[in-house]
Ligand code: GTP
């Protein structure tokens with residue numbers, strides 16, 4: 001994918017702050033700190049365009065990145081971050097749910113998981129939800145630089161089993177830190193975009 005222009009089009013907490021419907025959107029879901037914003041930076045080849053942090057809970061709004069004026073990548077706030085109040089957690093859950101259930105332009109929801117860990121209950125709920133809405137069920141297994149390449153298959157197998165992923169090909173090991181499998185992720189995103197053109 002040739003990146004010509006990237007724009008942070010909207011930072012939204014509620015629907016009237018979303019950009020206009022029309023361009024295809026691919027949303028990134030996953031727990032706090034899994035690497036959603038880092039993935040966006042790697043894909044667009046920029047350092048900290050999407051703000052990242054070693055502290056979980058960095059992205060607290062729905063951020064719409066317009067790519068080349070052709071489609072949008074949507075960075076969702078992470079779930080599962082323990083150090084926030086119940087009220088904040090509820091507010092975030094509502095924010096994510098409202099977007100996911102109401103957005104017509106949303107064509108795919110990709111789940112990010114840390115390749116090192118067995119998916120947790122929130123991950124399972126999210127993936128079940130993604131499948132129940134008829135999305136393909138792509139998973140990006142982040143921080144793949146933290147284990148050796150020889151271990152990737154084994155860890156993908158653990159994810160596959162826990163989340164009942166239909167096909168291992170849906171799971172893409174990825175590293176923002178070492179820029180591993182960037183082309184592969186773009187290839188998948190490209191195929192999603194072609195499908196809906
Ligand atoms: P929230 O905004 O809190 O939901 O988190 P996020 O999912 O956007 O995570 P973010 O991209 O901010 O990354 C969290 C931390 O993980 C940062 O310290 C990143 O540098 C680190 N990180 C992200 N991707 C990778 C990776 O591929 N490898 C390694 N080693 N670290 C990574």
Ligand code: MG
Nearest residue numbers: 036037058059
């Ligand atoms: Mg983030």
